[in-house]
Amino acid sequence: MSRPVPKPGILDxxxxxxxxxxxxxxxxxxxxxxxxxxxxxxxxxxxxxxATTVAHLEDYPEGTSKVLREALGHRxxxxxxxxxxxxxxxxxxxxxxxxxxxxGDEAISTAHGFLVYPIATQANGATNVVAPETNFTCNVDAIxxxxxxxxxxxxxxxxxxxxxxxxxxxxxxxLRAGLPEHVLLVLDAAYWDYVTxxxxxxxxxxxxxxxxxxxxxxFSKVHGLAxxxxxxxxxxxHIVDAMNRIRGxxxxxxxxxxxxxxxxxxxGHVEMSRTxxxxxxxxxxxxxxxxxxxxxxSVANFLLMHFPATGKTAADADAFxxxxxxxxxxxxxxxxxxxxxxxxxxxxxxxxxIETLRExxxxxxxx
Ligand SMILES: *Cc1c(COP(=O)(O)O)cnc(C)c1O
Numbered sequence: 001m002s003r004p005v006p007k008p009g010i011l012d013x014x015x016x017x018x019x020x021x022x023x024x025x026x027x028x029x030x031x032x033x034x035x036x037x038x039x040x041x042x043x044x045x046x047x048x049x050x051a052t053t054v055a056h057l058e059d060y061p062e063g064t065s066k067v068l069r070e071a072l073g074h075r076x077x078x079x080x081x082x083x084x085x086x087x088x089x090x091x092x093x094x095x096x097x098x099x100x101x102x103x104g105d106e107a108i109s110t111a112h113g114f115l116v117y118p119i120a121t122q123a124n125g126a127t128n129v130v131a132p133e134t135n136f137t138c139n140v141d142a143i144x145x146x147x148x149x150x151x152x153x154x155x156x157x158x159x160x161x162x163x164x165x166x167x168x169x170x171x172x173x174x175l176r177a178g179l180p181e182h183v184l185l186v187l188d189a190a191y192w193d194y195v196t197x198x199x200x201x202x203x204x205x206x207x208x209x210x211x212x213x214x215x216x217x218x219f220s221k222v223h224g225l226a227x228x229x230x231x232x233x234x235x236x237x238h239i240v241d242a243m244n245r246i247r248g249x250x251x252x253x254x255x256x257x258x259x260x261x262x263x264x265x266x267x268g269h270v271e272m273s274r275t276x277x278x279x280x281x282x283x284x285x286x287x288x289x290x291x292x293x294x295x296x297x298s299v300a301n302f303l304l305m306h307f308p309a310t311g312k313t314a315a316d317a318d319a320f321x322x323x324x325x326x327x328x329x330x331x332x333x334x335x336x337x338x339x340x341x342x343x344x345x346x347x348x349x350x351x352x353x354i355e356t357l358r359e360x361x362x363x364x365x366x367x
Contacts, residue, residue: 008103013122016115017333028325031349035226035329036161036191036302039346040276042224042259043269049262050228053255061254064244065232068252071261072232076204084240085252085260089190089218089231093155094120095243096214096233100153100184101126107153108146110138112163112334114188117155126152136296136304137165144178154179157188158203159195162331162341164298168199176206176213184239185213190231191300193222193270196278200299204234211236219256221301222273223263228256277301280344287354291361302343304331312361314338320360326353 018035065085073080086092097120101107105126109117111133118128129151131143138156154175159166167175176185187203195202203215214235220226230252233240263269284303285295294306307314318330318340326349329341342353 007125009122009125013119014333016119025323025325028323030325030327031345031352032327033329033343033345033349033353034327034341036221036300036343037226038222038224038273038301039344039349040224040269040273043263043266045262045266045269046223046225046259047262050255050259053258056254059254060250061252061257063249065252065257068230068232068257068260071264072234075264076234078204078208078234082237082240083232083234084243084247085230085232085257086247087231087251087253087256088220088226088229089188089216089233090116091229091251092216092231092233092243093117093186093188094123095247096153096184096186097121097124097126098246099239099242104150105152106148106150107155108143108151109155110143110160112136112160112331112336113138113155114157114161115333121153121155133163135165136163138167140167140171140175140178143175147179147183151180151183153184153186155186155188157190158200159191159298159300161190161300162302162304162329162334162336163296164300164303165296166195166197166200166299168197169201169205170199172201172203172206176210179212181212183212187213187215189215190218190221192217194274194277194301195299196274197299207234207236211238214239219260219263222270223260225256225259225263228253228259230256230260277344280347280350284342284344284350284354288357291354291357293357293361302341304336304339304341306336306339309338314340317357317360320363321353321356324352324356326356328353 069080069083101124103125107121108129121128131146189202192202206213207215216233218231296304
């Protein structure tokens, strides 16, 4: 008997594994620190704007997310015509791949890059080429070394997930200058609001001044709207035009659009979250390092910890933490079997992680 067969390459793709749903001891409070969600939730302005849309759920949304593109344009000094919105930046990333990649093409991502990139690449029949990193940080020369006549696109999260590291503005410019002009550089700045470093930029400048660079953003992280699925991209008009030709006509829901408009108006909410997060990144990095667990310096709202090579493994730590209700993210599928990623949570959750890791390192577990 014959049956429908997926296109070549589809079944070679390993499905994306989201942050796991907690399995904890009965009676324990659970703290989900596995998906880089904000402990603060969205701004009340976002919630209020969302609520107003309940009265007209029977109506299709305006198809181009005009109200949100205009709000973003106003907030960041951008031409709304060069913005495209999507159901999460995931949709945007897939639209980009759909427009620019096909069989025979190569797209470069980095060793511990976001796993959505290889999936989007392979889903379009193209080949994912992996550039090595240095100290869990993207390496511009390594990326440039991967360029071949088949290279069409480079995926780069800045800061990167799950490593939490970033490249300074000068390195991103050096990357752009070193890539052939026909190669599209995709700068995914999902975590840019958290970065407090002076030598960082969020990609808008290159996206404004070149014909071959786009920058993507999300409302899922600092804005706390992950459930609504809303993200956006700024880029050259010719790229936005091509993407709009295949975008679903009503790809962004009205509640998501309106909540996002409310969210960007509340700069105070973002600032509060950014200050809190930077403070806790500092505290957690210091305290966890003291326990003998190596922590990669992070500029985002999560951090990557590496367990000792022998004895106490990440898997043991994960089980130990999970039993106490602390759900972190295993990153084995990112090629990091002995590391765990932790999202910055509430003060209570953060302190509990430190205490529990101290207990774990002092225990006989895993030895
Ligand atoms: C969370 C995240 C996104 C955002 O995804 P959405 O689809 O907008 O929720 C994009 N890129 C990276 C690297 C991320 O970690």
